[in-house]
Amino acid sequence: MTVLADANERPDFVVERLGKPDKTFVVLPLPLWKRLLDNEGLRRALVLVALGLVWQAYATWVSNDLVFPKLSDVLVALWKSTINGVLPSRTWNSLHTLLIGYAVGIGLGIAMTTAAIVTRVGNDVLATLTSMFNPLPAIALLPLALLWFGLGQGSIIFVLAHSVLWPFALNTHSGYLSVSETLRMAGRNCGLAPLQYVARVLMPAALPSIIAGLKIAWAFGWRTLIAAELVFGASSKGGGVGWFIFEKRNDLDIPEVFAGLLVIVIIGLVMEGVFFRTLEQRTVRKWGMSRSS
Numbered sequence: 001m002t003v004l005a006d007a008n009e010r011p012d013f014v015v016e017r018l019g020k021p022d023k024t025f026v027v028l029p030l031p032l033w034k035r036l037l038d039n040e041g042l043r044r045a046l047v048l049v050a051l052g053l054v055w056q057a058y059a060t061w062v063s064n065d066l067v068f069p070k071l072s073d074v075l076v077a078l079w080k081s082t083i084n085g086v087l088p089s090r091t092w093n094s095l096h097t098l099l100i101g102y103a104v105g106i107g108l109g110i111a112m113t114t115a116a117i118v119t120r121v122g123n124d125v126l127a128t129l130t131s132m133f134n135p136l137p138a139i140a141l142l143p144l145a146l147l148w149f150g151l152g153q154g155s156i157i158f159v160l161a162h163s164v165l166w167p168f169a170l171n172t173h174s175g176y177l178s179v180s181e182t183l184r185m186a187g188r189n190c191g192l193a194p195l196q197y198v199a200r201v202l203m204p205a206a207l208p209s210i211i212a213g214l215k216i217a218w219a220f221g222w223r224t225l226i227a228a229e230l231v232f233g234a235s236s237k238g239g240g241v242g243w244f245i246f247e248k249r250n251d252l253d254i255p256e257v258f259a260g261l262l263v264i265v266i267i268g269l270v271m272e273g274v275f276f277r278t279l280e281q282r283t284v285r286k287w288g289m290s291r292s293s
Contacts, residue, residue: 044273069255077255078262087244091263094240097153098225101160105217108161109168117176117202118194126173130166138163138224142231156228163224168213175209176202208284215276222264 052071059070081087112129115122138159145155179202187201203210229242239247241260248256 041273066252066254069258073255074258074262077253078259081244081256081259087241087259087263090239090241090244090260091267094225094229094242095267097156097240098160098221100153101157101225102164102218102221104157105161105164105221106168106214109165109172109213109217112165113169113172113176114195114198116173117198126169130170133162134166134170136162138220139227139231142228156225159228160221160224163220164217167220168217171209171213171216172206175206175213178209179205211276211280211284215272218271218276219268222268226264 056071059068062068065073078087112122112126116126117123141159141162142155145158149155149158176198183201183205187197192200225240226242226245229240230246241263245257245260248254248260
């Protein structure tokens, strides 16, 4: 009896030929260590563990908690701030504000790129505004935000929308332009209205670029939010993670400062490793538009 298997379809198995006259093949499982190394989550966890060990070793060598506290001290401070509810409350305030600003920026980006792809005027407006405002740091708009919206959440949302809008719009518009001409002509020949043409043809075809724009916009939004909170302070409901870091720095509680920074890193890892990864797996990778790493 001949047993055949495709090693590409079963990466956790290998096919070995027994060398008999009937060309019999047998499927053998890969060694445990190879299967573990094929697990991307495990590999990333090992990288994080290695970084943590380097952090702990370097902080022990420096032996100055005011300059670089040990990872163990930071984890203890993170636990205490989490248990007393201060850090979760500040984190929720930051995430709530960030999600509002992010949604506003993404909504504006979709509207502008849609107008740019269906009309020449819209394309000229997007190209001009992108050239003007994309190089402008969001932090430079803080004085104007204070004048226009006052010291509060509205000012932070304004600078967040600015930081999110332009990278998302650039990536999305670039994705629209990279759609093949054959697919474009097929969409036009179907007699689709402009909005239907964008929604049914261009958006699905440009989804890898759109998701990349969402990732970059999220990172820009986080950086802008922390900087804005450091300047604006406790603008709403006691402030966010940025204000938590600012307060602990004034108190010279450096492990707490690093605990706040660690929260930002953890949220970034969760968004990248869970949300955006799941979005990619259920869309562009499932549809064969992107390769798995």
